[in-house]
Amino acid sequence: NAGVTQTPKFQVLKTGQSMTLQCAQDMNHNSMYWYRQDPGMGLRLIYYSASEGTTDKGEVPNGYNVSRLNKREFSLRLESAAPSQTSVYFCASSHIYEQYFGPGTRLTVT
Amino acid sequence: GQSLEQPSEVTAVEGAIVQINCTYQTSGFYGLSWYQQHDGGAPTFLSYNALDGLEETGRFSSFLSRSDSYGYLLLQELQMKDSASYFCAAMNSGYSTLTFGKGTMLLVSP
Numbered sequence: 001n002a003g004v005t006q007t008p009k010f011q012v013l014k015t016g017q018s019m020t021l022q023c024a025q026d027m028n029h030n031s032m033y034w035y036r037q038d039p040g041m042g043l044r045l046i047y048y049s050a051s052e053g054t055t056d057k058g059e060v061p062n063g064y065n066v067s068r069l070n071k072r073e074f075s076l077r078l079e080s081a082a083p084s085q086t087s088v089y090f091c092a093s094s095h096i097y098e099q100y101f102g103p104g105t106r107l108t109v110t
Numbered sequence: 111g112q113s114l115e116q117p118s119e120v121t122a123v124e125g126a127i128v129q130i131n132c133t134y135q136t137s138g139f140y141g142l143s144w145y146q147q148h149d150g151g152a153p154t155f156l157s158y159n160a161l162d163g164l165e166e167t168g169r170f171s172s173f174l175s176r177s178d179s180y181g182y183l184l185l186q187e188l189q190m191k192d193s194a195s196y197f198c199a200a201m202n203s204g205y206s207t208l209t210f211g212k213g214t215m216l217l218v219s220p
Contacts, residue, residue, distance in 0.1 A: 104152060
């Protein structure tokens with residue numbers, strides 16, 4: 001099992017560009033999450049999907065959109081990137097109370 | 111919503127015991143989780159306390175007191191590889207989402 005995979009691992013964008021971060025899990029989990037992690041800020045929830053076909057906002061959803069493509073895949077889209085979105089983005093899936101994280105995408109917006 | 115407080119940094123020596131405290135303010139609190147993260151890599155699950163008391167998993171133990179809105183992670187027989195960031199996280203109602211603290215960096219020296 002690969003667990004949770006994320007692509008790309010690194011990305012540099014210019015202000016105003018758009019991009020989609022991809023996430024997939026092979027553990028047959030219903031729930032999936034997107035977090036951002038900034039220095040000294042811990043992990044903050046952007047969006048989550050409790051099951052296929054549903055998505056909900058987390059703590060910091062502004063500037064992002066998500067799509068739960070199927071049970072395996074949950075993507076995060078930045079429509080118009082801003083320097084404030086420079087961060088490390090983690091995708092996760094969960095089984096009951098345990099969350100499994102992907103390796104992260106390190107995004108820099110210049 | 112939830113907010114969690116934990117120390118930003120703790121230092122200890124190999125072989126020692128260290129306790130990382132976490133206090134929380136909550137609505138809809140289900141339980142307290144702990145995650146470990148090495149050098150910005152993927153966070154990994156350590157433990158979950160749904161009920162008051164101590165949960166032991168090998169060298170790591172976690173404690174919860176709902177009446178005091180307080181928990182801690184206890185690491186025994188510290189090893190150099192335990193140097194990492196440790197996050198407490200509150201499970202929100204229905205096992206839907208986690209709210210993370212800002213993390214405690216543990217530095218283990220020889």
